[in-house]
Amino acid sequence: MRYLWPLPATMIGFIFAMMARASGATIRAADGVVEVGGGGVGRAIALLPRALQFNAITFGHVVIGVSHGVLAQCRRHERVHVRQYERWGVLFFLLYVASSVWALLRGRHPYWHNHFERQAYREERRA
Ligand SMILES: [Zn+2]
Structure with missing residues (x-):
């Protein structure tokens, strides 16, 4: 089920x-x-609008990053996202975007005030 x-x-x-x-x-x-x-x-990510650029991104059990060095650095953080996918499954995409929209509607930052990012930053510090 986890997978x-x-x-x-x-x-x-x-x-x-x-x-x-x-x-x-x-x-x-x-x-x-x-x-x-x-x-x-890295070149592909650089083509994205600046606000959407990232060092690594998680899709279920696949994590894509600029380099393996970067992937090692952000492993704890991205593993929290893997667990979020394991919990929410396909709904995670929707919930993640909804959380960013909700943050924007309240005049907050769509990334830093996204519920799932806050959880990831909290748990990577705890790990
Ligand atoms: Zn994150």
Whole structure:
């Protein structure tokens, strides 16, 4: 169940992983999670609007990052997101966006005041 419920998100992660792999990224497994880093990942992220850029992103059990060094640095944080996917499954995408919209509506920051990011930052400090 832990892997089944977030499987649609993991599949989307695999599609991005394949694209990253084609751009020279390498794929490693770390405690039940697939980490994809390097290659053209950083260049692809740089094409996004500045407010949407990131160092690493989690899709179910796939984490994609600018490099494997960055992935190691943010492993605790991204593992909290993996657990959030395990808990909420496919609903996580929707809930995450809803939380950002809710923050915006209250005049807060869509990332720093997102419920799931706050939880991730809280728990990565505790881990
Ligand atoms: Zn996060």
